[in-house]
Amino acid sequence: MITLNDFLIISAALFCIGLYMIVSKRNAIQILIGIELILNAAILNLVAFGKHDSLNNSGQIFALFAIVLAAATTAVALAIILNVYRRYKTIDPGKINNLRD
Amino acid sequence: MNNTSSHTDLILITCTLAAVALPLLAALVNFCLPVKSKAAGWVSTLAILISCVLAAKVFAGVWNNPQIHVKQVWFTIGHTKVYAGILLNNLSVLMLLLVSVIALPVHIYSTAYMKHDDRYSRYFTYLSFFCFSMLGLVVIDNLVLFYAFWELVGFSSYLLIGFWFTRDKAVQANKKAFIMNRIGDIGLLSAIIILFVQYRTFDIELLFAQKGLVVQSVVNNGLWNGPVGSLPAICQYIAVAGIVLAVAAKSAQFPLHTWLPDAMEGPTSVSALIHAATMVAAGVFLLGRVYPMFTGTELSILACIGCFTAFMAATIALTQNDLKRILAYSTISQLGYMILGMGVGAYSSSLFHLATHAFFKCLLFLVAGIVIHQMQHIKEDNHLDIDPQDISLMGGFRKKLPLTFIAAVIGGLALVGLPLTSGYLSKDGILIQAFEWSDGKDAWFSIIPVMALVTSWLTAFYVARLIFKVFFGDFRLTNAYPNLKLHVTDGGWPYKLPLVFLMLCCFFPLFSFNPIAYEHAWLFSGLKLPGFVIGESSYHLIIPVVVNVFSLLVIYLAYAIYVKQIAFSFPQTGFFYRLSYNQWYFDKIYKRIFVKPVLGLGKFLYWFDKNVIDGFIHLLAAIAGCIAGATAWIDKYLVDGFLHLMASTVQSIGNFARKFQSGKVQYYLFSMLAIVLALFILKILI
Numbered sequence: 001m002i003t004l005n006d007f008l009i010i011s012a013a014l015f016c017i018g019l020y021m022i023v024s025k026r027n028a029i030q031i032l033i034g035i036e037l038i039l040n041a042a043i044l045n046l047v048a049f050g051k052h053d054s055l056n057n058s059g060q061i062f063a064l065f066a067i068v069l070a071a072a073t074t075a076v077a078l079a080i081i082l083n084v085y086r087r088y089k090t091i092d093p094g095k096i097n098n099l100r101d
Numbered sequence: 102m103n104n105t106s107s108h109t110d111l112i113l114i115t116c117t118l119a120a121v122a123l124p125l126l127a128a129l130v131n132f133c134l135p136v137k138s139k140a141a142g143w144v145s146t147l148a149i150l151i152s153c154v155l156a157a158k159v160f161a162g163v164w165n166n167p168q169i170h171v172k173q174v175w176f177t178i179g180h181t182k183v184y185a186g187i188l189l190n191n192l193s194v195l196m197l198l199l200v201s202v203i204a205l206p207v208h209i210y211s212t213a214y215m216k217h218d219d220r221y222s223r224y225f226t227y228l229s230f231f232c233f234s235m236l237g238l239v240v241i242d243n244l245v246l247f248y249a250f251w252e253l254v255g256f257s258s259y260l261l262i263g264f265w266f267t268r269d270k271a272v273q274a275n276k277k278a279f280i281m282n283r284i285g286d287i288g289l290l291s292a293i294i295i296l297f298v299q300y301r302t303f304d305i306e307l308l309f310a311q312k313g314l315v316v317q318s319v320v321n322n323g324l325w326n327g328p329v330g331s332l333p334a335i336c337q338y339i340a341v342a343g344i345v346l347a348v349a350a351k352s353a354q355f356p357l358h359t360w361l362p363d364a365m366e367g368p369t370s371v372s373a374l375i376h377a378a379t380m381v382a383a384g385v386f387l388l389g390r391v392y393p394m395f396t397g398t399e400l401s402i403l404a405c406i407g408c409f410t411a412f413m414a415a416t417i418a419l420t421q422n423d424l425k426r427i428l429a430y431s432t433i434s435q436l437g438y439m440i441l442g443m444g445v446g447a448y449s450s451s452l453f454h455l456a457t458h459a460f461f462k463c464l465l466f467l468v469a470g471i472v473i474h475q476m477q478h479i480k481e482d483n484h485l486d487i488d489p490q491d492i493s494l495m496g497g498f499r500k501k502l503p504l505t506f507i508a509a510v511i512g513g514l515a516l517v518g519l520p521l522t523s524g525y526l527s528k529d530g531i532l533i534q535a536f537e538w539s540d541g542k543d544a545w546f547s548i549i550p551v552m553a554l555v556t557s558w559l560t561a562f563y564v565a566r567l568i569f570k571v572f573f574g575d576f577r578l579t580n581a582y583p584n585l586k587l588h589v590t591d592g593g594w595p596y597k598l599p600l601v602f603l604m605l606c607c608f609f610p611l612f613s614f615n616p617i618a619y620e621h622a623w624l625f626s627g628l629k630l631p632g633f634v635i636g637e638s639s640y641h642l643i644i645p646v647v648v649n650v651f652s653l654l655v656i657y658l659a660y661a662i663y664v665k666q667i668a669f670s671f672p673q674t675g676f677f678y679r680l681s682y683n684q685w686y687f688d689k690i691y692k693r694i695f696v697k698p699v700l701g702l703g704k705f706l707y708w709f710d711k712n713v714i715d716g717f718i719h720l721l722a723a724i725a726g727c728i729a730g731a732t733a734w735i736d737k738y739l740v741d742g743f744l745h746l747m748a749s750t751v752q753s754i755g756n757f758a759r760k761f762q763s764g765k766v767q768y769y770l771f772s773m774l775a776i777v778l779a780l781f782i783l784k785i786l787i
Contacts, residue, residue: 022767023770094767097765
């Protein structure tokens with residue numbers, strides 16, 4: 001029997017993997033993948049908790065919305081990465097340090 | 102101003118002022134001239150010539166006429182008005198004339214005597230300045246101004262004694278004269294202060310006139326009661342003692358006489374004017390001005406001082422070998438006579454002697470100047486190492502310097518006081534009155550006139566010794582140096598004219614038509630004190646005879662000793678010889694009693710200053726240095742260190758904090774994550 005805890009553990013693991021990717025990867029695309037992993041962890045949580053909701057399938061509908069939104073944000077993010085590449089000729093965030101004092 | 106002053110008085114006052122001011126003007130002009138300018142001599146001489154003429158006019162107008170006294174408010178302090186003015190009476194016009202008449206030949210003489218000096222115009226500046234001070238001194242009516250002129254006289258004397266200031270002896274001598282005169286000045290100043298406190302005035306006429314304030318005051322019950330106020334009697338004694346001290350210092354009386362022989366380091370013409378005729382007479386003049394202050398015992402003390410000084414100086418003059426020193430001691434001795442005369446009440450004789458002494462002593466000094474000048478020439482021509490003033494080297498100048506010889510003889514005879522000379526009139530006057538004075542007193546008092554009598558014989562001896570040694574016999578220097586080149590002459594008219602003029606002034610007709618009796622001298626009767634009665638005792642006959650007979654014997658004795666060399670020669674080892682030769686050891690005693698302790702005190706104070714006071718200051722400085730060092734250390738290491746620590750802490754915190762601002766997005770995220778995690782952990786732990 002798969003319990004809520006199992007879902008939450010998977011979700012937490014996904015979250016952590018995503019976080020790790022965001023922090024450690026040297027490629028903006030991989031970071032974007034990490035962000036997607038975190039987003040999916042959140043969606044998984046939404047679906048898992050949706051089973052215990054008084055309204056049927058409302059969680060799953062929210063998840064669908066979230067997936068669409070994630071696709072949209074990914075498109076925007078890819079566009080940004082493309083522009084960054086055009087400007088800096090690199091997509092390694094470690095080398096883009098114009099924010100420094 | 103005195104409202105009764107008439108037109109003639111006004112003219113006389115103007116003449117007096119001009120006579121006093123002209124030498125000052127000459128001094129100022131000479132001061133502006135170049136140092137070697139020969140015009141200086143003529144400027145000064147012309148000034149003193151006009152002064153002399155004006156003084157003669159004033160003298161003719163005032164002598165035996167009522168005195169002239171004009172004064173004006175000088176300054177006001179509170180309600181006290183201090184007047185300054187001119188007081189012309191017999192005494193002051195006599196001195197006015199005397200000073201200018203003596204100064205005139207000395208000026209003429211100096212133009213030749215100082216001709217080759219490098220500082221010719223300076224000499225005449227000083228000389229004119231002295232004449233101004235002296236003339237001012239005699240006519241002024243106010244004790245404060247009197248004191249000022251008194252100081253100026255001392256100051257110009259100081260300048261002239263040290264005129265050849267490159268000689269160490271001259272510097273010592275003028276220092277000595279200045280310091281000894283300063284002692285007297287303290288006396289005069291304290292006397293003036295006491296008189297002002299007692300009488301509230303500085304006016305000499307108000308104080309010392311016949312019915313003046315001083316005469317009206319009496320001492321009783323330990324109080325000195327004057328018309329204005331009263332003071333303890335001791336004040337009067339202090340005032341009198343102060344005056345005596347001032348007189349003793351200025352007129353070179355015992356115990357302050359030792360400066361005068363040393364003052365001979367100045368040019369001889371200066372000695373003739375200042376240290377024989379005028380300045381040293383200022384003390385006697387002061388006595389004449391303040392005479393009413395002295396009564397009874399005080400007069401006796403004066404007589405003792407004068408008598409002792411006269412005797413002591415005469416004994417010293419017997420054995421000295423320095424030509425000018427003999428004359429200096431002779432001056433001290435004659436001044437002693439004047440003080441003695443004042444002491445025994447022979448007021449007019451004393452001042453009479455002052456006048457006659459001025460002429461013959463000035464003459465003798467000018468003679469000495471010529472002789473020394475010639476000796477100096479011999480010394481320089483032949484490159485000898487001799488003292489040009491040593492009479493034991495001289496001799497035989499009678500033929501080489503005929504006029505000088507005659508002048509010396511006449512001056513010498515006047516000094517001895519032989520009949521027909523002026524000295525006879527004045528000196529016998531003092532002697533006779535001294536004997537009359539002692540008649541009415543204890544037997545002890547008769548010592549004084551007897552000593553004075555002995556002194557006059559001693560005078561005869563040293564004068565004779567001087568003249569015989571210098572002018573008779575052979576020129577002793579040729580014994581030692583046979584090949585001397587000699588060009589000895591009397592000199593030109595600037596030398597001869599003053600000699601002739603002063604020679605004429607040494608004879609009796611200038612002072613009295615009767616060559617025997619001093620009572621008939623016009624000068625004597627003009628200065629008589631009111632109430633003075635000429636004694637009618639037998640002394641008037643005996644004294645002159647005794648004095649002159651013995652004097653002639655003494656002169657013959659000296660002739661026998663020094664010219665014929667038949668009589669015995671004096672042993673030069675005896676106690677009395679050494680006492681006399683060493684000037685009664687006064688200089689040595691003073692040196693031991695006063696000079697050495699003072700120098701010792703000075704050295705001690707110097708040591709104290711250097712070691713204790715300076716040491717204390719240095720200690721303070723060292724302590725302050727230490728404190729400053731410690732403060733610097735604290736400042737550098739503690740205060741600055743603390744600040745540096747703060748700064749470096751802040752810097753390191755900043756550096757630590759700025760590491761987070763790396764500009765890397767992932768790093769920011771990581772930091773945020775770490776902080777969030779830390780917060781969570783903290784929250785769980787707490």
